[in-house]
Amino acid sequence: xxxxxxxxxxxxxxxxxxxxxxxSIRWLWRFSTPSGxxxxxxxxxxxxxxxxxxxxxxxxxxAWCVGVERGILDRDEVLERVRGTVRTLEHTVPEKNGFLAHxxxxxxxxxxxxxxxxxxxxxxxxxxxxxxxxxxDDAEVSAAVDRMLARIDWNxxxxxxxxxxxxxxxxxxxxxxxxxxxxxxxxxxxxxxxMTAEQLTMYLLAAGHQGVTGEHAQALWDxxxxxxxxxxxxxxxxxxxxxLFTYHFPLAFYPFQRVRDKDGRDWWVNSREAxxxxxxxxxxxxxxxxxxAAGLWGPAAGLGPGGYVVNGARPxxxxxxxxxxxxxxxxxxxxPLAPDEVAPALRVLRDEHPGAWNEWGAADGVNLExxxxxYAPPRYGLNKGATALLGAAALGSTLVWDAFSxxxxxxxxxxxxxxxxx
Numbered sequence: 029x030x031x032x033x034x035x036x037x038x039x040x041x042x043x044x045x046x047x048x049x050x051x052s053i054r055w056l057w058r059f060s061t062p063s064g065x066x067x068x069x070x071x072x073x074x075x076x077x078x079x080x081x082x083x084x085x086x087x088x089x090x091a092w093c094v095g096v097e098r099g100i101l102d103r104d105e106v107l108e109r110v111r112g113t114v115r116t117l118e119h120t121v122p123e124k125n126g127f128l129a130h131x132x133x134x135x136x137x138x139x140x141x142x143x144x145x146x147x148x149x150x151x152x153x154x155x156x157x158x159x160x161x162x163x164x165d166d167a168e169v170s171a172a173v174d175r176m177l178a179r180i181d182w183n184x185x186x187x188x189x190x191x192x193x194x195x196x197x198x199x200x201x202x203x204x205x206x207x208x209x210x211x212x213x214x215x216x217x218x219x220x221x222x223m224t225a226e227q228l229t230m231y232l233l234a235a236g237h238q239g240v241t242g243e244h245a246q247a248l249w250d251x252x253x254x255x256x257x258x259x260x261x262x263x264x265x266x267x268x269x270x271x272l273f274t275y276h277f278p279l280a281f282y283p284f285q286r287v288r289d290k291d292g293r294d295w296w297v298n299s300r301e302a303x304x305x306x307x308x309x310x311x312x313x314x315x316x317x318x319x320x321a322a323g324l325w326g327p328a329a330g331l332g333p334g335g336y337v338v339n340g341a342r343p344x345x346x347x348x349x350x351x352x353x354x355x356x357x358x359x360x361x362x363x364p365l366a367p368d369e370v371a372p373a374l375r376v377l378r379d380e381h382p383g384a385w386n387e388w389g390a391a392d393g394v395n396l397e398x399x400x401x402x403y404a405p406p407r408y409g410l411n412k413g414a415t416a417l418l419g420a421a422a423l424g425s426t427l428v429w430d431a432f433s434x435x436x437x438x439x440x441x442x443x444x445x446x447x448x449x450x
Contacts, residue, residue: 037422041363041371044378045419048360051389052416053095055407056088060109065120066137068113070413073331074388075406080134082121082153083146087413089113089156090281090428093163094420097427107169110160114172117153124200126180128153144199144218147185151230155281158438162431177437182234186248187220194247195220196230223253225267228278228295236441245444246290254293257343260308264301265293270340270348272306272328273414275299276361280417282438283429290446296365303362304369306341309348317352318396323376326358330393330411331404352397355404356390357411363422389415 037045059071061080069080070088089110095101120137122129124145131143154176161173185197199218221227235245254265267274276299278284285296303326310317310325327339332353340348356377363370377384377394384391384403392411393404417428432438 037363037367038371041367041374042423044374045360045363045422048389049094049416049419049423050098050100051387052412052419053091053098053100055388055412056084056091056409056416057095057101059409060085060088060113061134062109063112064135065116066133066135067116068109069116069121069132069134069137070409071134072131072410073392073406073408078134079140080132081130081149081409082117082128082132083130083149084409084413085113085117086151086153086156087280087410087417089153090159090432091156091413091416093160093431094416094425094427096163097425098420107164107166110164111166111168114157114160114169114176117157118172118176123179125184126150126176127185127200130199142201144201146199147196147221147230148198148227150180151227151233152277154233155229155432158435159281159428159431162435163427174437177233177236178238180233180237182237182240183244185217186244187217189220189222189251193222193251194244195222195251196227196234196248197221221252223268224255224265224274226274226277227252228284229281231445232282232438232441234441235444236437236439240444242444245441246446249290249445255345259305259342260312262301262305262308264298264305264343266302266343266345267340268345269338270306270309270327270342270344271338272303272326272341272358273355273361275302276358276414276418279364279421280361280414281428281432283426283433286429286433286450287442287447288450290448294450300362300365302343303358303365305343306358307369307373309341313350317350319352319354319394322380322396324354324359324373324394324396326354326362326373328355328358330355330357330408331406332393333395333398333402351395353393353395353404355393355411356384357392357415360390360415360419360422364418367422388412 070084072081127145128150129139130146130149131140310320314321329338391403395402
């Protein structure tokens, strides 16, 4: 599957993707704290210089390795910052039973306000750390990553739902006598991963833990809904809101095209079908939304003209939300999955929207619904991270997939989950 994507990537799209990948990696380097207590922490967005996110930091840890591979970052400088970053994540960023605070001060690593201790953001941080540990094979980095993986108490955030299924809660924000936020229960826990979304690699981290039994690991995998729907002839297990990034994020780290889960599912093909369903749905909405009429597609999460939005497409559990904004990360994220289908939209973005580009690559959002085209002013760390990793994969790099999947913790997790070779 990967070789097919590489072989069919048109020359002009390859050139555009190389430029975008390199710009994204440079963004992740430039907007990370170079030293001090917050060393390595990556900004959530580049117009908020004090707010970092551990999830973007995880993407950066992996993307910096790609930067070394591509020759745009110096190996010794990257290793030094990787060492500083894992020290920050282990010793400076607040944690609760191993789960990291999501938003932290970029300079000090201190928790921002009532930011949650998050399962998915901890997962993304540690996915990148695992890649860096495997890629550099550095004793200091490897030992720190092993300690962070081991200190997580997955049982603490496991719960049994009313239907008897075992699920992971999404986050903890504090006890009732502390500062728990709206949406949390009296114990401070927030919601649960009861749906298919971006959390697939989380189960690999949990299953790799020696304190999580094989039975428990498989119960967690069985515990989230996997509804099947279709649009435009493309069938997939779908996310409730139909937002595209949820299908792409897991593929940024783990080579799902190389395995089948214990039920025989191919999650790579699933993400491809979800991407093409999104494309078909957007085409059918061209009479309503100018952005889609222009040939752009891939509604997802990000900044729109009216603020942060989580847009979607069919299939979905309800009518998808939309304001006509498309984040270019959707197109670069789908590129390794369906290069021929993505290329026309990337050409539209390149040729008709010069205002969507600057030294850091594509804007985070494009919206054509007003009198003038709107391009999101800031860049987000998460989107630059996903663009860097999935764009590099479309160019033929298997560095991240290889480094992540061969790590002993991840290999053990895949075995306990019953994954088999494709």
